[in-house]
Amino acid sequence: MVVCLVGFWLFENFYTPDTYTAPEGVAPKVNIPFDFLPSSTTGEIVQHNYFTLSYSEKHEQAEWVAYQLDRNQLTYDDRTRPYFIEDPQVRTKSADYKNYKRSGYDRGHLCPAGDRRFSEYAYNETFYTSNISPQNREFNAGIWNELENTVRYWTKKYDGVYVITAGVLSDGLDSIGDEDVTVPAYFYKIVARRDGAEIKAIAFLFKNKESKSSLKSHVVTIDKIEQKTGIDFFEKLPNAMEDKFESTVILENWKF
């Protein structure tokens, strides 16, 4: 019996895929447009087929994940959750999912699996651990989930948005697991859309814990997120345009 189990384990381990593959062949790269890419403080940018990220090896997670969400990508296909695996495109390998086991924290998606149900590959891709951060259970299932649902609503209403999101990474924070995955104290999300020649954007900042206050009360300027993260968002856009919408909060541009 023991021999059988060991043999079974070896067999399975040998054939365990280390990457997700597109069943339909080569999936297209549908990334966030160049104009919307933030700066990278780590220099390690990874482009997946349906999202782009900047990985921080020091903190064993992304400092940002950016993706475009189109109206026609919002489907309700039933998908089976795959296992979280290390991102083969991160040179140093992203964190092993076991760091999170019994840590008390969720493996919180940055690019939500719920936004990527239109294909099996797109869905599976969100389960690379480079797209995962330690999130408080009540935060993830609560106001963070509420914001993700709101982003899907805006996607339908405004015909597509761009999303940039992650935890705020810095020294001195708690960590979990053998690889010391940093537990962010804050999470941010920036949502932008085109409106003719204009860009409209809104930014949110949350503590990594349960919140019972409204989404609106968590709206901040993009400047504020830049101060906390050291990341330059929308650096590829003309300065005049960038300065204008990064320093102000205009709630009227977004229907809640």
Added chain:
DNA sequence: CTGAAGCAC
């Protein structure tokens, strides 16, 4: 929707 955890194989 967002997830964890236990158990058989």
Added chain:
DNA sequence: GTGCTTCAG
């Protein structure tokens, strides 16, 4: 290791 079921916010 995977597959399946059960459970919670």
